Amino acid sequence: MSKPIVLYSHATGPNPWKVAIILEELKVPYTTKFINMADMKKPPFETLNPNGRVPVIEDPNTGITLWESGAIIEYLVQTYDTTATLTYTSSPERFYVSQWLHFQMSGQGPYFGQAVWFTRFHEESLPSAKKRYHDQVKRVFYVLDKALEGKQWLVGNKCTIADLSFVTWDLMLPFIFGDDTGSLELEKNYPNYFAWNKRLMERSAVKKIVKDKTEATAVHE
């Protein structure tokens, strides 16, 4: 039995929960430390991660401290998923997993993040900036929907970290589109994406994290 990994997290931030889903899937023991936004960009937390963001993990079993959710997920499967249940060791599949993980990191996360920013936090209302990012969110659905045509999962015939990495930003949709979320008509406009997302949401690890996140949001700043 390995010692629990420490996961530095935030109640509402999607990226730490992305890591938590993988920990749950792999049944790797972990404890969560919630960090307030105000404490992220100064020591002692900034000493762990010069980028001043969560997630960060500390793994007492290997001594590593690591940040960037994409790199943490790769570390977790390479260290704890010894039978490759959530990834592939063969080529070309393992490179396709990397491709989709990088698309999630560079194409979904940042654009969904900017959509949240201009919808909820920017100092003034900028309709054309908001529209830019709402359109980018729809473009991500379009790309995923096209890639999933005739397929259950993004790579091969099993659920991998590539699929699972998209879940927690997708949970932010109501936060981005508010009352207009329904008008996206996801099932009609992006049927492959919609069915895939449903398959992901039905996994017990994902269900547990959705519940944990809701509970954490109620008690942490």
Next chain:
Amino acid sequence: MSKPIVLYSHATGPNPWKVAIILEELKVPYTTKFINMADMKKPPFETLNPNGRVPVIEDPNTGITLWESGAIIEYLVQTYDTTATLTYTSSPERFYVSQWLHFQMSGQGPYFGQAVWFTRFHEESLPSAKKRYHDQVKRVFYVLDKALEGKQWLVGNKCTIADLSFVTWDLMLPFIFGDDTGSLELEKNYPNYFAWNKRLMERSAVKKIVKDKTEATAVHE
């Protein structure tokens, strides 16, 4: 001698040139096909990459077609850098390389890209959006500068794909800040970053790509 890899590229886009630097470093033969922006989001190119962007590679030696610059770079070192000159096979170093590559993909590329967008291409001038991304660019310098304190390279004591992946977006600075580029006072404000960037720019692979990009910009749309 391996058959040349086909690299789909664009004259001004930073991401294909990031891949070209690694191909040059590894002395892997390749040919470049330039794609116009207008042709990226429709077949036949969209069939290669549902995300409708460059870079994409086709490698006749393995039969793989791959997109996302971060994934392509990982593929290239794992396939062609058999003595790990530009990466590490040992832990924790290989995970730190992954961490910085993911930071480049999610933290530098997208934010520098939005800074370019709101400075050069957005339909209206939005000073507060422009300021947001100019500040984010400076924050990336701050993070790199802090991480490079007392160090020559981001991971261990050699130049890796982690370092090299930052070069081509850094070349966009004059495009983002225009006449104000000098007022960033990079050498004074981010001395570790400045010295590191200079070391990178002195590498022969980087010099060649800077020259190739300048020449391509003169003849391709």
